[in-house]
Amino acid sequence: MLRSLGGPEVLVPEEVPEPSMAPDEVLVEVGAVGVTYHDVVQRNGTMRRHTKLPLILGYEIAGTVQAVGVAVTTLRPGDRICTKAFRSCGLCRLCRNGMETACARRVAVHGGYAERVALAEEVCVRVPEEVPLEVACMLGPSTGVALNAVRDVGGVRLGETVLVTGASGGVGLSTVQIARLSGARVVATTRSEAKRAALTEAGAHHVLVAADGEDFSKAVKALAPDGVQVVVDTVGSRVFTPAFKALAVGGRYVMVGQLFREEISINPAFVFFQRARILGVGSVRRDQLEDSVALAASGQVRPLVARRMPLEEAAAAHALVERGELVGRVVLVP
Template sequence: MKAVVFEAHGGVEVLSCRDWPDPEPRAQDVIVRVRAVGLNYLDIFARRGMPNVTIPLPFISGGDIAGEIESLGAAVTGWRVGERVVVNPKTADGLIGEEIQGGLAERVRVPASNLVRLPDAVDDDTAAAVPINFGTALRMLTTIGNLRAGETILVLGASGGVGTACVQVAKMIGAEVLAAAGSAAKLEQLRAIGADHAIDYAAEDFSRRAWDLSGKRGVDVVVNFTGGDTFVPSMRALARHGRLLVCGATAGYAPPIDLRYLWRRELQVLGSTGYAQADIEAAIALVAEGRLKPAIGHRFPLAETAAAQQLLEDRAFFGKIVINP
């Protein structure tokens, strides 16, 4: 089969689309014929290398996978060849695309317990935009953040995969949504998917703008997966008893913090580490019902994965970038 492989950590130049042995299923596994893979920053981190994470080289990344079952392990029951599925990448053996070989290939081995059936109403590209992004957004905003109808929420970095998912989930819940991004074109697209207010953080102080838009009371919830120098401004944007939801650190994992806001406003800083299979199942059902609609900005063939990852790394995209093997 063809796969996108890197044998050393580095820039996109280490990626090679080449022949790779077909995976073999264990007793409880299936082989999925991959039809679409959604890119994530995890693919960038895996390729670059991550502190305290050993990635087995040579390696294939890619965790957001949709396709159909091509073959079954000897002990697999309840599934049949040809069924369309999406994959929960969190397996008992590790994370697909980070710790075990991923889906940027024509085929991938997946434990049968990590499969979610795809309704006919959900196409492969759309399905590949759901698991990590919408699973993360659903769990973070509902299970962790307890976002309620009528509350206000500020989503930073709202034009990416998780960001666009948070905008849609928050709007579905009935919150007033403030979405921050770095260009006029992205702001217009965010309004089109449900943002009530769009803030250009390249042109203005997002914290002050959110404070003004909230009637100078602050927002109830901020979603921050960037860290770095956005952390203290996020705290400043929050109302008394506000919740700061953290699910990543793409701009820096050791940000400064101003404890005065924390105690004076009795803020909560809540970490969210991803999703459970139930979140992915719920997200797929909501997409099938038309209540959520993943935004897909770009599609690339497998051989052009390097160009796709460069687009992701440069943040020159909106929504999700999908690879079609």
């Protein structure tokens, strides 16, 4: 339970009542929950949106339905499910035009750091038996976001070159795999030489090791002299300048993450001289999550579990994620 903002030590295990279930909700026994950097920035106060204390963190959830509300029509007890990040109304103009992640009435998913959680039917997608729950928990706000960034927002095409920043994280690693699957040449950046082999195995054609603040644009241009057609940026402000400098004329800069509080400064002339498009990715739609489940079930995308930890070690898991030493996702298993 998160009762105050701060370092990992503010995450303290405690007993809470069984979650109540609305008519359109299901009660889920949590099988696994991903520890994301989104959780970290909620905990430390960098991200205040949708953070109302006290709060049970955890929105990358996979588990088994135990009970269903009277209004639930598509799920039944025993179904294995994973989640998207928001409940959407399904009725507004944005929802009706494929922008459900921007729904003005969206409600954020929380509560995964627990043994059981009540979830709206709308946020749950069935998972086949061949996909382990430790993997399934990553298919929404990790793999699904990557699919959204590469296929639907970035529009990556066969033969293009894609630069992926923060490539060793949950979203980054899936982005590398999906970009490679799309027929692109993939350049991945990471801060650690120790992660090179894992990124190459995931599908990166080239791996660049660069510290925070280092200008890696020349190294990218050595691989792609005209620049990269697409940047998928999972880090944000600390890599924006070199990543933007690596962009080709007419390129698409796809913003997925902002992990730190710093702001960026850019001369607007650089945008129109470069004929660049800066595009924002807003989470994952339900259809994108369904597609991610299908990709994982077929083995075309393989989300990587970096470490499994018991729920009571959530604080230690957050410390691991903040240090950025692992490749893939840290997963809590109640």
